[in-house]
Amino acid sequence: MKKIINKPESFVQEMMEGIVAAYSDKVTTLNGDFRVLVKSTPTKEGKVGIVTAGGSGHLPVFLGYVGQGLIDGCAVGNVFASPSAQKMADMIQACDYGSGVLCLYGNYGGDKMNFEMATEMVEMDDIETRTVLVRDDVASSPKSSMEKRRGVAGMVYAFKIAGAAADKGLSLEEVARIAQKALDATRTMGVALSPCIVPEVGKPTFSIKEDEIEIGMGIHGEPGIEVKPMMQADEIASLILEKITADAPLAKGDEVSVMVNGLGATPMEELLIVYRKVHQILSDMGVSVYMPHIGEFATSMEMAGLSITIIKLDEELKPLLRAPATSPFYTNANK
Amino acid sequence: MKKIINKPESFVQEMMEGIVAAYSDKVTTLNGDFRVLVKSTPTKEGKVGIVTAGGSGHLPVFLGYVGQGLIDGCAVGNVFASPSAQKMADMIQACDYGSGVLCLYGNYGGDKMNFEMATEMVEMDDIETRTVLVRDDVASSPKSSMEKRRGVAGMVYAFKIAGAAADKGLSLEEVARIAQKALDATRTMGVALSPCIVPEVGKPTFSIKEDEIEIGMGIHGEPGIEVKPMMQADEIASLILEKITADAPLAKGDEVSVMVNGLGATPMEELLIVYRKVHQILSDMGVSVYMPHIGEFATSMEMAGLSITIIKLDEELKPLLRAPATSPFYTNANK
Amino acid sequence: MSLQLETLRSVFQEISAVMHENRDYLIGLDQQNGDGDLGVSMDEGYRAVAKFLETSEETDLGKLFMQCASVFNESAPSSLGTITSFGLMGMAKSLKGKSEASLEDIASAMSAGIEKIMAKAGSKPGEKTILDSLYPAIQVLNAEKDSDSKQAFAVALDAAREGAESTKMMRSVHGRAAYYGDKSIGLLDGGSEVGRLIFEAIARYLGK
Amino acid sequence: MSLQLETLRSVFQEISAVMHENRDYLIGLDQQNGDGDLGVSMDEGYRAVAKFLETSEETDLGKLFMQCASVFNESAPSSLGTITSFGLMGMAKSLKGKSEASLEDIASAMSAGIEKIMAKAGSKPGEKTILDSLYPAIQVLNAEKDSDSKQAFAVALDAAREGAESTKMMRSVHGRAAYYGDKSIGLLDGGSEVGRLIFEAIARYLGK
Numbered sequence A, B: 001m002k003k004i005i006n007k008p009e010s011f012v013q014e015m016m017e018g019i020v021a022a023y024s025d026k027v028t029t030l031n032g033d034f035r036v037l038v039k040s041t042p043t044k045e046g047k048v049g050i051v052t053a054g055g056s057g058h059l060p061v062f063l064g065y066v067g068q069g070l071i072d073g074c075a076v077g078n079v080f081a082s083p084s085a086q087k088m089a090d091m092i093q094a095c096d097y098g099s100g101v102l103c104l105y106g107n108y109g110g111d112k113m114n115f116e117m118a119t120e121m122v123e124m125d126d127i128e129t130r131t132v133l134v135r136d137d138v139a140s141s142p143k144s145s146m147e148k149r150r151g152v153a154g155m156v157y158a159f160k161i162a163g164a165a166a167d168k169g170l171s172l173e174e175v176a177r178i179a180q181k182a183l184d185a186t187r188t189m190g191v192a193l194s195p196c197i198v199p200e201v202g203k204p205t206f207s208i209k210e211d212e213i214e215i216g217m218g219i220h221g222e223p224g225i226e227v228k229p230m231m232q233a234d235e236i237a238s239l240i241l242e243k244i245t246a247d248a249p250l251a252k253g254d255e256v257s258v259m260v261n262g263l264g265a266t267p268m269e270e271l272l273i274v275y276r277k278v279h280q281i282l283s284d285m286g287v288s289v290y291m292p293h294i295g296e297f298a299t300s301m302e303m304a305g306l307s308i309t310i311i312k313l314d315e316e317l318k319p320l321l322r323a324p325a326t327s328p329f330y331t332n333a334n335k
Numbered sequence C, D: 001m002s003l004q005l006e007t008l009r010s011v012f013q014e015i016s017a018v019m020h021e022n023r024d025y026l027i028g029l030d031q032q033n034g035d036g037d038l039g040v041s042m043d044e045g046y047r048a049v050a051k052f053l054e055t056s057e058e059t060d061l062g063k064l065f066m067q068c069a070s071v072f073n074e075s076a077p078s079s080l081g082t083i084t085s086f087g088l089m090g091m092a093k094s095l096k097g098k099s100e101a102s103l104e105d106i107a108s109a110m111s112a113g114i115e116k117i118m119a120k121a122g123s124k125p126g127e128k129t130i131l132d133s134l135y136p137a138i139q140v141l142n143a144e145k146d147s148d149s150k151q152a153f154a155v156a157l158d159a160a161r162e163g164a165e166s167t168k169m170m171r172s173v174h175g176r177a178a179y180y181g182d183k184s185i186g187l188l189d190g191g192s193e194v195g196r197l198i199f200e201a202i203a204r205y206l207g208k
């Protein structure tokens, strides 16, 4: 294992200390609890709070989206593991500015059950919550059982759009509606070329052969749809777009945003080569692209591979995507 | 070789096509020449132009810094190879807004000779140029022969600061002076854990053993100072800071900016763990950190490893670092 | 057996010991179609609860179980860790106000616990989870509520064993294992083994 | 030999053929202490020039060499590629206005070329570069300027060979090889072999 770390068991703690050391003018721990990150910038009273939670090892997801115009808090678990319900409850309490809190997170068993427990805990304090689950990964379950799908990079669009809606002063009901609407318009699929290593485990949890590519693999190494011989960039782009548009068709005149997301070890040059083909295919369909996102937005540490996300925009979602947003790990200022 | 590409020989062309497809509202090719990238946003007449050039495979370096408040143009070579003098000359011509052009680039043989030829070419057209070379890599040559040092991630600070100086309307003389001053205050050193693969070569140009780390390796795999058994994050941070501060001492009360730069495959989590220690060491010395840069700013495709850059700030450099800057690959809006 | 703070201490110590002994075994099971953390989280969760009980002075079994649920979740917020907490919370409600519980009380508290799990985790027996060993065992326990404790838990353990074994033929529909679909058939569910181990531990305690 | 457009065509065709034959050999040399692209860039650079000359109608040797310099640089802007362009530019200046060149003209043009390289690349013989084969060969050529061309270039080739061989004992101070410091001692410099191959090619042309 070749990781630039100290002790594996202090991986999350030291990462959090690094964040606080670097960005304390923007984000901070909740009352010194290194497992809950909140904004350190002021928040307008009455704004709907938006929170998320999840395991570590996916930066910028999840905590990287705590920022202005984005989400307000994130509870931080161990690598690939949910944080506890108590941390979530503390976070929800801290991110209630008087108009309730939207819990916006990926559809994973542990996170779901803990959030369920947490929302029950805060109900006692009369904090209103709504839950919207991210389930954008088309490879994780067929359309007939969409509710089982996992949440992957598409959650970034949901954070961005819901964050803008909350910033506009909309109600919890409305922010939840818009988050759900954005997610209903979002589809993602990924491919993986190499595994990643959970620091405490010290060796890859799965393996991919040198000449193979895993189609539809999850960001924790969940099995995908199929293993194929290594493909060229254009083939990968075409294959993913085919799956996505089969699931959520696009038509001439549609406008979308596209995210080409590196899983960790894949060079930016390669993401651009894939984007080139995605753009070509969409152009040929008469679909235009608004504010493409190319880079690393949701990773699995040193995993090689990428995912493509398509979100179909309309007149409500588009200005929300464009509205200013900035966190230490994300901004749309240059997009 | 597991790269997400099409034909190796079209790597650079397709990467450039991806950039143009995604970001044509911000950057564009010069008269359709895919080897010269310039801003597509308007430039104030009379602003000093700033240009660079270099081989591909280091995104966001070099072309990623073509943007507002940054540099105006970049000539693009093949992977790890200089572009031709003619491309550079075309670029210099396009980026002369009436007050001359600063050629700001890394100290590599091929780039230097081509820029020399190019500046001679444009002299014929009465374009005034100045040259400032980036030589920030302390590992590449001892202090006694500093002029031989290579340019690495520190060039990003030079682009940023010189870009802000040019934006302020300063003269070519002044912009060159400030770029040089910023570089005189900048030191970088890196470590590599794994090699990278030039697409046309198809296999790693060098190798690093599974339990070893190469200290001071260059971004093209140039040999470093020594090969050591794999170290912990804190040791790496301490070692690099020792070398840097031995070369350019820091004293209590100094203010610096720090860049912890991933070379390609190293996860953000690990960069933060290293930043944590760098911050601690500097704090212990009584040195404060302004606007840290943690992420990927100068890479070598899929190489694993990182570099640390320290730039000592003063009252002239600090506001120039803070002045707004944005390109498709860089912004200080969230820093 | 009559359950009070002290009994609870010893029982959780026993469960904790059993989970620790089976740490690697559970990791191995979870690695077949999950992420391999099962042994770690069960070991840590039960250890934390056992340690908490060592010093706790709370005698209200309801409050005590509620605290155990929190402690478990704090130290092991994995899927099965959280499910375990749900179970403890369900038991807590059922035992509220009692400082002593009979076998009948225990059996119906366990039923309440499993109901809580089913409600919160959206699962039921037959879906290749911990429920497949817990559910039949708790059914038996309720049927045997008038027997001697040792005898009742012995029969319950048999049911738990059988139930765990039966997961081999099942297809996973919950958690990470569900992504393996038909490939999960033939594999023993790690969570169902955790359920069996709980009853193994209680039996071991009663046999002492 | 009297040099004009047509001769130049044939000579560059010959050099291009020789570089192509030695492509892998040069890659191998550059891989020892560089990035391995030497064979690629020389092959491509000379091929481009040869191809350009095939159709060019320019008879002014000065303009012709200047164009060759651009063509070479466009197709091979590596270190040695650019150095080669500098050499061609130096020769261009010396041959300006001539549509025909004598051996003496060629020898002094080559001297001008090498001067240009030294000025622009900041290097001199003895530093383990292409200069170590070119410089002595061109010296000899100037000394033999009154001999028959074939004879003059044959002696020059001997000097180039000897010069290239002598780089083995030298320590690199320029380019990527310099980072290898003392480790470069003992290795043959790839660029100096390119210098020798140029003279091998001219000799082969004259021998035809």
Ligand SMILES: Nc1ncnc2c1ncn2[C@@H]1O[C@H](COP(=O)(O)OP(=O)(O)O)[C@@H](O)[C@H]1O
Residues within 6 Å of the ligand: A109, A110, C030, C034, C035, C036, C037, C038, C041, C078, C079, C080, C081, C083, C121, C122, C123, C128, C129, C130, C131, C174, C175, C176, C189, C190, C191, C192
């Ligand atoms: N919805 C559910 N209801 C009941 N048991 C479940 C459920 N989901 C998972 N389990 C049980 O949890 C076990 C896996 O637990 P764990 O390893 O903690 O999951 P993860 O690592 O995915 O968070 C499974 O073997 C199964 O018995």
Ligand SMILES: Nc1ncnc2c1ncn2[C@@H]1O[C@H](COP(=O)(O)OP(=O)(O)O)[C@@H](O)[C@H]1O
Residues within 6 Å of the ligand: B109, B110, D030, D034, D035, D036, D037, D038, D041, D078, D079, D080, D081, D083, D121, D122, D123, D128, D129, D130, D131, D174, D175, D176, D189, D190, D191, D192
């Ligand atoms: N400053 C210099 N002057 C003369 N020759 C040089 C100089 N630098 C490098 N060379 C020659 O160039 C050769 C390397 O060329 P090349 O492979 O193109 O370099 P790179 O790949 O580093 O751009 C060396 O073998 C040496 O002979």
Ligand SMILES: [Mg+2]
Residues within 6 Å of the ligand: A080, A081, C035, C037, C078, C079
């Ligand atoms: Mg887990």
Ligand SMILES: [Mg+2]
Residues within 6 Å of the ligand: B080, B081, D035, D037, D078, D079
């Ligand atoms: Mg080269």
Ligand SMILES: [Mg+2]
Residues within 6 Å of the ligand: C030, C034, C035, C036, C037, C038, C078
């Ligand atoms: Mg598990």
Ligand SMILES: [Mg+2]
Residues within 6 Å of the ligand: D030, D034, D035, D036, D037, D038, D078
């Ligand atoms: Mg070379």
